[in-house]
Amino acid sequence: MKNTGSSDFLEDDLPEAELLAFNKIIHNIYRRRGVDFRQYRTKCLRRRIVVGMHDSRVNSFEEYLDFLIKNPEGYDNLLDRITINVTEFFRNPETFNAVRRKIIPEIVKAKKEINASSIRVWSSGCATGEEPYSLAIMISEVLSELKENFKIRIYATDIDKAALKQAEAGVYKEKALKELKGHQISAYFQKNEQGLYAINPNLKTMINFRHHNMSSDEPLQRIDLIFCRNVIIYFTKELQKQVYANFYKALAPLGYLVAGKTESLMDINESHFAIFDLQERILKKK
Numbered sequence: 001m002k003n004t005g006s007s008d009f010l011e012d013d014l015p016e017a018e019l020l021a022f023n024k025i026i027h028n029i030y031r032r033r034g035v036d037f038r039q040y041r042t043k044c045l046r047r048r049i050v051v052g053m054h055d056s057r058v059n060s061f062e063e064y065l066d067f068l069i070k071n072p073e074g075y076d077n078l079l080d081r082i083t084i085n086v087t088e089f090f091r092n093p094e095t096f097n098a099v100r101r102k103i104i105p106e107i108v109k110a111k112k113e114i115n116a117s118s119i120r121v122w123s124s125g126c127a128t129g130e131e132p133y134s135l136a137i138m139i140s141e142v143l144s145e146l147k148e149n150f151k152i153r154i155y156a157t158d159i160d161k162a163a164l165k166q167a168e169a170g171v172y173k174e175k176a177l178k179e180l181k182g183h184q185i186s187a188y189f190q191k192n193e194q195g196l197y198a199i200n201p202n203l204k205t206m207i208n209f210r211h212h213n214m215s216s217d218e219p220l221q222r223i224d225l226i227f228c229r230n231v232i233i234y235f236t237k238e239l240q241k242q243v244y245a246n247f248y249k250a251l252a253p254l255g256y257l258v259a260g261k262t263e264s265l266m267d268i269n270e271s272h273f274a275i276f277d278l279q280e281r282i283l284k285k286k
């Protein structure tokens, strides 16, 4: 294929041989790594595969397929390129503020009414861990303000094993902490000899990191609060519907789903969820 620029690969009328090679690459990722990207939006996927292709210094999907057949370890880089892990502590702070002010106190109140002693949270698509650690910090702070003592269990899941490994290590550069206040840094991090900031072991015990594919694995259960942000946008409408239906199953009665600023709520099943905060894309299970 004549390569005049990355946008050529996003055209609908890709030459047949290129289309075949693209589909074969997706199929091979599924066969080798068990991750099925066929239900991801084609343009997003192609854009990311083109980045992987350029990393390997080839100029067409056909050449890339050949390269991957000869260098199967290249699938690691490709998977990395597809599962962009961009994230940060307290990403979209206004969303965290809404959850801090309106949702955690409500969950606490409802739990006390039924004499329950634990709160279960799920960060689905947690990348390198900043989101679940931010949740752990925020919930600990609210509980201490309310002088309440609950067992907090945060499940943090992703399909990207390398990202999960970093998340579990919980060691971050100073610039990653820009949304944190000084007192939060001193309470929840320890600066090490290399000038990196390691998450406090007490905070870590609240989080259970595990590999989980939200598009094919069984959902978790009895969850009070789900955060799933900046992931679903890459899925086809059909897959989005399926994932939201799974979140409905995962939530405890009256649980909350924080969908994130980039997600469209157009296809939300109205018998499953009510909109709790449109601005912050927060839904409540009906």
Ligand SMILES: C[S@@+](CC[C@H](N)C(=O)[O-])C[C@H]1O[C@@H](n2cnc3c(N)ncnc32)[C@H](O)[C@@H]1O
Pocket (backbone or CB within 6 Å): 083, 084, 085, 086, 087, 088, 091, 124, 125, 126, 127, 128, 131, 157, 158, 159, 160, 163, 212, 213, 214, 215, 216, 228, 229, 230, 231, 260
């Ligand atoms: C852009 S990051 C978002 C991280 C965090 N939720 C945030 O908003 O800052 C997207 C993450 O979703 C993960 N992901 C993509 N598809 C997934 C799937 N089917 N199941 C679980 N995680 C997935 C990627 O590996 C990546 O780490």
